[in-house]
Amino acid sequence: MSTASESPTSESQHAFRYSGALAQEIELRWHDWWDANGTFHTPNPAGPLGDPRVADQPKLFVLDMFPYPSGAGLHMGHPLGFTATDIYARYHRMTGKNVLYTMGFDAFGLPAEQYAVQTGQHPAITTDQNIANIRTQLRRLGLSHDPRRSISTTDPGYYRWTQWIFTQIFNSWYDTDRTTARPISELVQEFAAGTRATPDGRPWAELSASEQADVLDDHRLAYISEAPVNWCPGLGTVVANEEVTADGRSDRGNFPVFKRNMRQWMMRITAYADRLVDDLDLLDWTDSIKAMQRNWIGRSEGARVDFGVTTVGGAADVITVFTTRPDTLFGASFMVLAPEHPLVDALTTPEQAATVAEYRRQASTKSDVARQVEDKTKTGVFTGSYATNPINGEQIPVWIADYVLMGYGTGAIMAVPCGDERDFEFARQFGLPIPAIQQPPASWFAEHGIDPTLDTAAWPQAFVGDAPYVNSSNESLDVNGISDVATGKRRTNEWLEANGHGQATINYKLRDWLFSRQRYWGEPFPVVYDETGHAHTLPDELLPLELPPTDSFSPRTFDPDDAMSNPESPLDRLTDWVRVELDLGDGPKRYRRDTNVMPQWAGSCWYELRYCDPTNEDAFIDPEVERYWMGPQPDGRTGGVDLYVGGVEHAVLHLLYARFWHKVLFDLGHVSSPEPYHRLFNQGYILAAAFQDERGMYVDAFGVEERDGKHFSGGEPVTREYGKMGKSLKNAVAPDEVCGEYGADTLRLYLMSMGPLDASRPWESKDVVGMLRFLQRVWRNLVDEDTGALRSDLPALDDTTDRILHRTIDGVRSDLEGLRFNTAIAKLIELNNALTKLGGCPREIADHLVLMVAPFAPHLAEELWRKLGHDETVTYQSFPVADPAKLVQDTIELPVQINGKVRSRITVPAAADAAAVEAAALADEKVQASLAGATPKKVVVVPGRTVSLVV
RNA sequence: GCCCGAGUGGCGGAAUGGCAGACGCAGCGGACUCAAAAUCCGCCGAUUGAAAGAUCGUGUGGGUUCGAGUCCCACCUCGGGCACCA
Incomplete structure (x- = not known):
C-alpha cells in the first residue's frame, strides 16, 4: 500500500505537524480567545474607556489609513500595511507602551452609491454588509485591534460630530x-x-x-x-x-x-x-x-504690478499682473491676458473686435486640458490696446492668449520674452520685440554655439538665471550691473512699493x-x-x-x-x-x-480623533483623552499619531484636507497638536504578473503556463508585465485564499519578508511556502510532531547558541524600531536555523524565541506560549532584552587589504589595539607572501573592521 | 520639460564608507526511504583551474578615498508626482 505524498501545507503522517490546516485550527481558536478575553482593549486616561492606571504609561498611537469597505473585500495591499502596523503595535505592547490600535471604515462615498443604484438596494444596507464582511477578513489576519473603538463614518453617532x-x-x-x-x-x-x-x-x-x-x-x-x-x-x-x-x-x-x-x-x-x-518641517514624513x-500648494514669491491702461471707452484702468520675476520688469515688452479676463471687452478696439471674439469663442470650447495638451504652439490675438509699463513708461501691446490661465495669479501676465521661455516663443511667433535686460555668461552662448551678443534675434531661446542686468534703469532705480536675481527682485520690489506701482506678494497654486x-x-x-x-x-x-x-x-x-x-x-x-x-x-x-x-474626504479628516474616544456623546473627543493620545510629546515632537501607514495615493487629497481640518481645530482650541500625523510611512504596492493576449486583453494570470521562458494561455502566446494586483489585470490573489492554504501567520510573514515596506514588490505564490517552512521549523524545534506536546528531548543551551540568541534579540529590536520587518524576519530565521542544527530549542531560551516570534506570528506564539506552561496571553509579556555582555565577541576576524584588495584574514582579540592588529596583520603568512618583502608605505587600521596596507 | 525615488545572482532582496550577495524562492548534490514526498546536511555571481587559488563583478563613464553598491559629477533606463503656474 502506498502512502500519500506529503507537501508542507497538507495534513501529514505527523498528527501535530504545523501544516496549513493545523495553523488554521490554532488561529481560529485564538481569535475566539482574544475576543472573549478582551485582550486588545486599550484603556484611556479618562472617560468611558478610562482606567487610572494608564496615566504614567507611555502611549503609542498606531494608525492605518482609513479603509473604504468595498464590496470586493480586502485586497492584498490591505494586509501588507495592516500587518506592518500590527507587528509594530504588538512589539510596542511588549515594550510597555499603552498602544492605541484599531480600525474603522470610511463608508460614505460614490462606490457604495453607484452599487446601490445598480442593485436598487439602499447604500446603508450594502455598506453594513460590506463592513461585516471586511471585519471577518480582518479578524482572520489576527490584527490586534481594539474592537470597541471601531467606527463607521456613516454612523449618525459619528457624522453628528463631522457636522x-x-x-x-x-x-x-x-x-x-x-x-x-x-x-x-x-x-x-x-x-x-x-x-x-x-x-x-x-x-x-x-x-x-x-x-x-x-x-x-x-x-x-x-x-x-x-x-x-x-x-x-x-x-x-x-x-x-x-x-x-x-x-x-x-x-x-x-x-x-x-x-x-x-x-x-x-x-x-x-x-x-x-x-x-x-x-x-515638523513632520517625520518622506x-x-x-x-x-x-x-500642490505651489507657493511662489513674487510681486503684483499694476500696468495702467486706457479702455476703448476712454476710462483709465489698471491691469494687475503677478510675476515671480519683478526684476525683469524693464524687459516687459507686451502683456497677455487670459481670454476670459474681465478687462478684455473694455480693451478690445473695434478693428480687433471680430478677431478677439472668434479667438475667445474657440478658447471657451476647449477644456483647460485641451488647451494645455493639444499642442504647445502658441496662439493669441492682439486686443488693439496698449498698456504703460510703470517702470519705464513704455507703451506695450496687450494681447490675449490661452497660455495664460484665468485660474492662476491674476489671469494676466507681463511678458518678458528675453527671460521667459513661453514669452519668448510667443514673441517669436508674432514678431514682438525681445529687448535684452541681462547679459548672459559666455558659457551660455557657447552652449548654444553662438557668439555673445545682446541682439536677441540671434538667441535660440530665453535666458533664465543669474546674470548682470543691462538696460535696467530709470530716474529712481538702477539695477544695471547687479548680477544676482535675488538682489534684483528685492530692489525692484522696494521701488514698486515706494512708487505705488505694486508690492511684493506670495501666490499659490492651491485653490x-x-x-x-x-x-x-x-x-x-x-x-x-x-x-x-x-x-x-x-x-x-x-x-x-x-x-x-x-x-x-x-x-x-x-x-x-x-x-x-x-x-x-x-x-x-x-x-x-x-x-x-x-x-x-x-x-x-x-x-x-x-x-x-x-x-x-470629510469623514476621514478627523477619524483618528474619534478612535481615541469613540463612545463620547458630549464631545467629539474628551480634552484629556486628546492630550494623552494626540498631544505634544515630552521628547519635543509636536504631537499627532505616532505612526501612520498607508498608500502614497493620498498625498495631496486626504493628507492635505485632514491637516487643514486639524489646524482649524487646533486654532479653535479643540485639539492640542498642530498636526494630526507625526510619522507617516508609505507602503509600496503589491504587484503581480499580468498577461495580455495578442489583442491586448488581459487573461487570467492563473491559467498561464511557462515554457522555455515564454508564456502561454490556452496554447496562445501571451506577454507578461507586472502591475498593481487587482481585478482589472486579472491577477489578484485574495488574502482569504492564502490564509486558507497556509494560515494567517504564514501570510503575515511572507508579506513582511518580501522586501522593505516602502517598496512595491511582485507577489510570487510559489514563494509563500518558505515562510510556512520557517514556522514549521520553529514549531518542530519545540513540539513533538506526533503528540503535540512540548518535546522532552530538547538539547542543552551552549554558549554559541546563547550568543546567537542575544545577537538576534538586539537585531530584531532595532529592525522593528526602524520598520525593517524583512531583515528582522531574516534574523529570526537565522536563529531558528541554528536551533535546528542544534537539534531543537533549548528550554532556557524557548520563552525568548516565542516572544520574539509573537509580533510576527501571534497565533503560533500564543499556542507555543501555552505549551511552555504559561497561562496568560503573550501580548503583554516583556520583549526579550539582549545582554550586552553576550553581544561582544572575544576574538574577531578582520580582513587585510593590500592596495585595496582583500589578501588575507586574521583573527585577533576583540579588544586588540591598532598596534597589535597591525603587528598581527604583518605577521600573517599570506600577507607576507603578498608583500613579498616590501614595506608598507601606509597602514590603516579601523578597529573592529579592517586593516589596509598600502605598498 | 521640472521635482522625487530606484537600478545588486535565475527571481524577491541584504549590506553604520571597511570581507558584496544575509534571509527566502528556484536549482544542484548527499543522507533517510523499496521508492517518492516530507525532513535533515551541503553547494549555489561570472570566467578560469583537477584543486588551492586567480581575475572580473552592484545600470554606464569619470572623480574623491588606504578602501566606494554606499559619497561627488555627468549620462542611460525604469517607476511615481507635477506640467504653458507667469
Missing part, C-alpha cells in the same frame, strides 16, 4: 494678522467696536442685517461661492481640483470634467497655505510626500477646496437658509441631521459630455425634508435645508 466640526469651521474666520482661525463672533465684536474696518468703511451698525451677513460670509472658513468648479456630468456632481486627473477626468469613473460657474460650498484652505507648507504637498457634492450617500450639511438666502448652521441640539430615508437615492446623471447640464441633488426631491420650520433663537421661522452632501 459639528463643519459648524465650527463655518463659524470661524482666519485672522491673517495673528495667523490663526478665530470664532466669527470675535470678528463681529471687532467690527462693532470699530477696531476693524468694514470692507466699505461704513460703521458696522449702519450695515443692514443682510449686509452684515454678507460681510461675515466673506470671512468664513466654510463659505458658499459662485465660482468656476469642476462639473462632472457623468457623475452628476461637482468634484474637487484634487479629484481631477491630469488629463481632465474624474478620478472616480474616469468621466470628462468641465469648468462651470456654479454656487457651491468651499473651504478656505488657502488661508492655511503657508502653514501647510511650513509645518511640513521627502517625496513633502515635495508632493509643497508642489480653495470645493466641498459640496450633489449626491445622496454622504453627510448632509447641517445648514438651513432663511428667506434672504443666508445660511445658518444648526445648533448642537439638532445634530445629527440624519440623512433622510429615500428609495430615490440616485443622482441625476447626464451624458458624460453634456457640459451644459446642471446638477440635481437627490435630496432636492425630498421637498418635505427640505422645507422646515425652526426656532433658531428669533422665533419659529421657515427655512430651506441645504441639499448637498459633504465629499467622502
Whole structure:
C-alpha cells in the first residue's frame, strides 16, 4: 500500500505537524480567545474607556489609513500595511507602551452609491454588509485591534460630530494678522467696536442685517461661492481640483470634467497655505510626500504690478499682473491676458473686435486640458490696446492668449520674452520685440554655439538665471550691473512699493477646496437658509441631521459630455425634508435645508480623533483623552499619531484636507497638536504578473503556463508585465485564499519578508511556502510532531547558541524600531536555523524565541506560549532584552587589504589595539607572501573592521 | 520639460564608507526511504583551474578615498508626482 505524498501545507503522517490546516485550527481558536478575553482593549486616561492606571504609561498611537469597505473585500495591499502596523503595535505592547490600535471604515462615498443604484438596494444596507464582511477578513489576519473603538463614518453617532466640526469651521474666520482661525463672533465684536474696518468703511451698525451677513460670509472658513468648479456630468456632481486627473477626468469613473460657474460650498484652505507648507518641517514624513504637498500648494514669491491702461471707452484702468520675476520688469515688452479676463471687452478696439471674439469663442470650447495638451504652439490675438509699463513708461501691446490661465495669479501676465521661455516663443511667433535686460555668461552662448551678443534675434531661446542686468534703469532705480536675481527682485520690489506701482506678494497654486457634492450617500450639511438666502448652521441640539430615508437615492446623471447640464441633488426631491420650520433663537421661522452632501474626504479628516474616544456623546473627543493620545510629546515632537501607514495615493487629497481640518481645530482650541500625523510611512504596492493576449486583453494570470521562458494561455502566446494586483489585470490573489492554504501567520510573514515596506514588490505564490517552512521549523524545534506536546528531548543551551540568541534579540529590536520587518524576519530565521542544527530549542531560551516570534506570528506564539506552561496571553509579556555582555565577541576576524584588495584574514582579540592588529596583520603568512618583502608605505587600521596596507 | 525615488545572482532582496550577495524562492548534490514526498546536511555571481587559488563583478563613464553598491559629477533606463503656474 502506498502512502500519500506529503507537501508542507497538507495534513501529514505527523498528527501535530504545523501544516496549513493545523495553523488554521490554532488561529481560529485564538481569535475566539482574544475576543472573549478582551485582550486588545486599550484603556484611556479618562472617560468611558478610562482606567487610572494608564496615566504614567507611555502611549503609542498606531494608525492605518482609513479603509473604504468595498464590496470586493480586502485586497492584498490591505494586509501588507495592516500587518506592518500590527507587528509594530504588538512589539510596542511588549515594550510597555499603552498602544492605541484599531480600525474603522470610511463608508460614505460614490462606490457604495453607484452599487446601490445598480442593485436598487439602499447604500446603508450594502455598506453594513460590506463592513461585516471586511471585519471577518480582518479578524482572520489576527490584527490586534481594539474592537470597541471601531467606527463607521456613516454612523449618525459619528457624522453628528463631522457636522459639528463643519459648524465650527463655518463659524470661524482666519485672522491673517495673528495667523490663526478665530470664532466669527470675535470678528463681529471687532467690527462693532470699530477696531476693524468694514470692507466699505461704513460703521458696522449702519450695515443692514443682510449686509452684515454678507460681510461675515466673506470671512468664513466654510463659505458658499459662485465660482468656476469642476462639473462632472457623468457623475452628476461637482468634484474637487484634487479629484481631477491630469488629463481632465474624474478620478472616480474616469468621466470628462468641465469648468462651470456654479454656487457651491468651499473651504478656505488657502488661508492655511503657508502653514501647510511650513509645518511640513515638523513632520517625520518622506521627502517625496513633502515635495508632493509643497508642489500642490505651489507657493511662489513674487510681486503684483499694476500696468495702467486706457479702455476703448476712454476710462483709465489698471491691469494687475503677478510675476515671480519683478526684476525683469524693464524687459516687459507686451502683456497677455487670459481670454476670459474681465478687462478684455473694455480693451478690445473695434478693428480687433471680430478677431478677439472668434479667438475667445474657440478658447471657451476647449477644456483647460485641451488647451494645455493639444499642442504647445502658441496662439493669441492682439486686443488693439496698449498698456504703460510703470517702470519705464513704455507703451506695450496687450494681447490675449490661452497660455495664460484665468485660474492662476491674476489671469494676466507681463511678458518678458528675453527671460521667459513661453514669452519668448510667443514673441517669436508674432514678431514682438525681445529687448535684452541681462547679459548672459559666455558659457551660455557657447552652449548654444553662438557668439555673445545682446541682439536677441540671434538667441535660440530665453535666458533664465543669474546674470548682470543691462538696460535696467530709470530716474529712481538702477539695477544695471547687479548680477544676482535675488538682489534684483528685492530692489525692484522696494521701488514698486515706494512708487505705488505694486508690492511684493506670495501666490499659490492651491485653490480653495470645493466641498459640496450633489449626491445622496454622504453627510448632509447641517445648514438651513432663511428667506434672504443666508445660511445658518444648526445648533448642537439638532445634530445629527440624519440623512433622510429615500428609495430615490440616485443622482441625476447626464451624458458624460453634456457640459451644459446642471446638477440635481437627490435630496432636492425630498421637498418635505427640505422645507422646515425652526426656532433658531428669533422665533419659529421657515427655512430651506441645504441639499448637498459633504465629499467622502470629510469623514476621514478627523477619524483618528474619534478612535481615541469613540463612545463620547458630549464631545467629539474628551480634552484629556486628546492630550494623552494626540498631544505634544515630552521628547519635543509636536504631537499627532505616532505612526501612520498607508498608500502614497493620498498625498495631496486626504493628507492635505485632514491637516487643514486639524489646524482649524487646533486654532479653535479643540485639539492640542498642530498636526494630526507625526510619522507617516508609505507602503509600496503589491504587484503581480499580468498577461495580455495578442489583442491586448488581459487573461487570467492563473491559467498561464511557462515554457522555455515564454508564456502561454490556452496554447496562445501571451506577454507578461507586472502591475498593481487587482481585478482589472486579472491577477489578484485574495488574502482569504492564502490564509486558507497556509494560515494567517504564514501570510503575515511572507508579506513582511518580501522586501522593505516602502517598496512595491511582485507577489510570487510559489514563494509563500518558505515562510510556512520557517514556522514549521520553529514549531518542530519545540513540539513533538506526533503528540503535540512540548518535546522532552530538547538539547542543552551552549554558549554559541546563547550568543546567537542575544545577537538576534538586539537585531530584531532595532529592525522593528526602524520598520525593517524583512531583515528582522531574516534574523529570526537565522536563529531558528541554528536551533535546528542544534537539534531543537533549548528550554532556557524557548520563552525568548516565542516572544520574539509573537509580533510576527501571534497565533503560533500564543499556542507555543501555552505549551511552555504559561497561562496568560503573550501580548503583554516583556520583549526579550539582549545582554550586552553576550553581544561582544572575544576574538574577531578582520580582513587585510593590500592596495585595496582583500589578501588575507586574521583573527585577533576583540579588544586588540591598532598596534597589535597591525603587528598581527604583518605577521600573517599570506600577507607576507603578498608583500613579498616590501614595506608598507601606509597602514590603516579601523578597529573592529579592517586593516589596509598600502605598498 | 521640472521635482522625487530606484537600478545588486535565475527571481524577491541584504549590506553604520571597511570581507558584496544575509534571509527566502528556484536549482544542484548527499543522507533517510523499496521508492517518492516530507525532513535533515551541503553547494549555489561570472570566467578560469583537477584543486588551492586567480581575475572580473552592484545600470554606464569619470572623480574623491588606504578602501566606494554606499559619497561627488555627468549620462542611460525604469517607476511615481507635477506640467504653458507667469
